[in-house]
Amino acid sequence: MKVTISQVSNYIDQEVTIGAWLANKRSSGKIAFLQLRDGTGFMQGVVVKAEVGEDVFKVAKSTTQESSLYVTGIVKKDERSPFGYELSVTGLEVIHEAVDYPITPKEHGTEFLMDHxxxxxxxxxxxxxxxxxxxxxxxxxxxxxxxxxxxxxxxxxxxxxxxxxxxxxxxxxxxxxxxxxxxxxxxxxxxxxxxxxxxxxxxxxxxxxxxxxxxxxxxxxxxxxxxxxxxxxxxxxxxxxxxxxxxxxxxxxxxxxxxxxxxxxxxxxxxxxxxxxxxxxxxxxxxxxxxxxxxxxxxxxxxxxxxxxxxxxxxxxxxxxxxxxxxxxxxxxxxxxxxxxxxxxxxxxxxxxxxxxxxxxxxxxxxxxxxxxxxxxxxxxxxxxxxxxxxxxxxxxxxxxxxxxxxxxxxxxxxxxxxxxxxxxxxxxx
CATH class of the missing domain: 3.30.930.10 (Bira Bifunctional Protein; Domain 2)
Incomplete structure (x- = not known):
């Protein structure tokens, strides 16, 4: 079922699909944390290698900032998250891979940001x-x-x-x-x-x-x-x-x-x-x-x-x-x-x-x-x-x-x- 991030509170413990962009990510050898946004909000997707297999985990690790995705997963309550929920990812589909996105997590000057x-x-x-x-x-x-x-x-x-x-x-x-x-x-x-x-x-x-x-x-x-x-x-x-x-x-x-x-x-x-x-x-x-x-x-x-x-x-x-x-x-x-x-x-x-x-x-x-x-x-x-x-x-x-x-x-x-x-x-x- 396709839903938006703003709607996920209605689907706790259910599998949903969200169309989103990858705002940021961090990963280790066994787990990847995807910061997702879809316009209605921001949400973390957690990809565990042992649960999704090598192919999906490889996509999670290689996908670049601001690439667009369909992310499928189970909605979980998460008290540690400011949003209150996270997505336990079961599948990823890259729609479009962004290359060399100019605004990275590092500091940028105001004029640069205004130009972009x-x-x-x-x-x-x-x-x-x-x-x-x-x-x-x-x-x-x-x-x-x-x-x-x-x-x-x-x-x-x-x-x-x-x-x-x-x-x-x-x-x-x-x-x-x-x-x-x-x-x-x-x-x-x-x-x-x-x-x-x-x-x-x-x-x-x-x-x-x-x-x-x-x-x-x-x-x-x-x-x-x-x-x-x-x-x-x-x-x-x-x-x-x-x-x-x-x-x-x-x-x-x-x-x-x-x-x-x-x-x-x-x-x-x-x-x-x-x-x-x-x-x-x-x-x-x-x-x-x-x-x-x-x-x-x-x-x-x-x-x-x-x-x-x-x-x-x-x-x-x-x-x-x-x-x-x-x-x-x-x-x-x-x-x-x-x-x-x-x-x-x-x-x-x-x-x-x-x-x-x-x-x-x-x-x-x-x-x-x-x-x-x-x-x-x-x-x-x-x-x-x-x-x-x-x-x-x-x-x-x-x-x-x-x-x-x-x-x-x-x-x-x-x-x-x-x-x-x-x-x-x-x-x-x-």
């Missing part, structure tokens, strides 16, 4: 990171579906930019100028006026020449938008959502977290509510921590965010940034016009901002003024302004960066490992 990303994702740790990514995606759909959100897909090609065009990829759209989207937010606002609560999940692009461990050129965003939700309402949704995906990873990725040596106690603590600090108080705190060059009106960099995050054992909201630092569409604080009703959610352990969100301006005159102040082309935003002309309501939304969230929850140092095929400043291959 198409093969590196087969490795145990990379597999674990991407399985955690998949669980976050699954839990995202679960959360928003349970809370009556409708998924809406915004366009990737746009004629305008929600936050200015300086960091966008420009292309020609027949005779017009177009840009690769840096956010689906404006379109989600239109969708929220039709469906109430919506979310998008798709690729976004930033032509930002950054080489930090937090930045990618192409990344994926989850962007909810909610009609009749004000600033405080949105913060509660953000807390609930982040708690939900963190607890889903804890519950459903135990083996992957163990493979990555992730300290799960840090994840167990990710429960709402999250602490908050205003931008004003953050400036005061940073000065007390020795950041003498930071002044009110300055944006925070990675060292500033990390210093703030290290003061808490949960993600922390930094709220009420200066209006001058944020995009044109954010609602000013009615009690203090120089700041906006916004928040960035900063992950612990130095992973930086994972969510940016705000209440949106719903007054057409104020939004018109902001478009002009930011030097934007009014005609390009005509449709967006019309959302405030025909039944405008208070509304709020946010965007969560998937790759930073994957890196944080999995404990992976660099976001390049939290996406299958990263696009970096100097990398468009493979």
């Amino acid at each position: 990303r198409h093969l590196w994702i087969r490795s145990r740790k990379q597999h674990a990171v991407l399985k955690i990514r998949n669980e976050i995606i699954r839990a995202t759909y679960e959360f928003f579906n349970k809370n009556d959100f409708t998924k809406i897909d915004p366009p990737i090609l746009t004629g305008s930019a929600p936050e200015g065009t300086s960091e966008l990829f420009h292309t020609k759209y027949f005779e017009e100028d177009a840009y690769l989207s840096q956010s689906g937010q404006l379109y989600m606002e239109a969708a929220a006026m039709a469906f109430g609560k919506v979310f998008s999940f798709g690729p976004t692009f930033r032509a930002e020449k950054s080489k930090t461990r937090r930045h990618l050129i192409e990344f994926w965003m989850i962007e909810p938008e909610m009609a009749f939700y004000q600033f405080e309402d949105s913060l509660k949704v953000q807390e609930q959502y982040v708690e939900h995906i963190a607890q889903a990873v804890l519950a459903n990725c135990k083996l992957e977290l163990k493979t990555l040596d992730r300290d799960v106690s840090k994840l167990e603590n990710i429960k709402a509510p999250f602490p908050r600090i205003t931008y004003d108080d953050a400036i005061t705190f940073l000065k007390e921590q020795g950041f003498d060059d930071i002044e009110w009106g300055d944006d925070f960099g990675s060292p500033h965010e990390t210093a703030i995050a290290n003061s808490y054992d949960k993600p922390v909201f930094i709220t009420h940034y200066p209006t001058s630092l944020k995009p044109f569409y954010m609602q000013p604080d009615p009690e203090r016009e120089e700041v906006v009703l916004c928040a960035d959610l900063i992950a612990p352990e130095g992973y930086g901002e994972i969510i940016g969100g705000s209440e949106r301006i719903h007054d057409v005159d104020l939004l018109d003024q902001r478009v002009e102040e930011h030097g934007l082309e009014p005609e390009a935003y005509k449709w967006y302004l019309e959302l405030r002309k025909y039944g405008s309501v208070p509304h709020s939304g946010f965007g969560l960066g998937l790759e930073r969230t994957v890196a944080w929850l999995s404990g992976t140092e660099h976001v390049r490992e939290s996406i299958p095929f990263p696009r970096l400043l100097n990398r468009l291959y493979p």
Whole structure:
């Protein structure tokens, strides 16, 4: 019977056949240990010469790394195995023998591994990171579906930019100028006026020449938008959502977290509510921590965010940034016009901002003024302004960066490992 590694717990003491690749092996004169993978998991196959005969044992000893096989054997419980089971091999059939597989068990440099990303994702740790990514995606759909959100897909090609065009990829759209989207937010606002609560999940692009461990050129965003939700309402949704995906990873990725040596106690603590600090108080705190060059009106960099995050054992909201630092569409604080009703959610352990969100301006005159102040082309935003002309309501939304969230929850140092095929400043291959 053909089964997958993920299914073997249903076949204890039964003979099964698994289509697999040989990730690694070690052998002696009488026994061989085959590290098998099939995409659903990793499992050890044990080949005993006295039980299988000379021919099968010879195949086990000679088969090369990453060769593909049909492996037949008896499923056995094994308390010593992290997986909990092993296969007592009775037969082997080589499907294709791999020759000179480039990624060997020895150490390799990062650039070498990135050049071979198409093969590196087969490795145990990379597999674990991407399985955690998949669980976050699954839990995202679960959360928003349970809370009556409708998924809406915004366009990737746009004629305008929600936050200015300086960091966008420009292309020609027949005779017009177009840009690769840096956010689906404006379109989600239109969708929220039709469906109430919506979310998008798709690729976004930033032509930002950054080489930090937090930045990618192409990344994926989850962007909810909610009609009749004000600033405080949105913060509660953000807390609930982040708690939900963190607890889903804890519950459903135990083996992957163990493979990555992730300290799960840090994840167990990710429960709402999250602490908050205003931008004003953050400036005061940073000065007390020795950041003498930071002044009110300055944006925070990675060292500033990390210093703030290290003061808490949960993600922390930094709220009420200066209006001058944020995009044109954010609602000013009615009690203090120089700041906006916004928040960035900063992950612990130095992973930086994972969510940016705000209440949106719903007054057409104020939004018109902001478009002009930011030097934007009014005609390009005509449709967006019309959302405030025909039944405008208070509304709020946010965007969560998937790759930073994957890196944080999995404990992976660099976001390049939290996406299958990263696009970096100097990398468009493979």
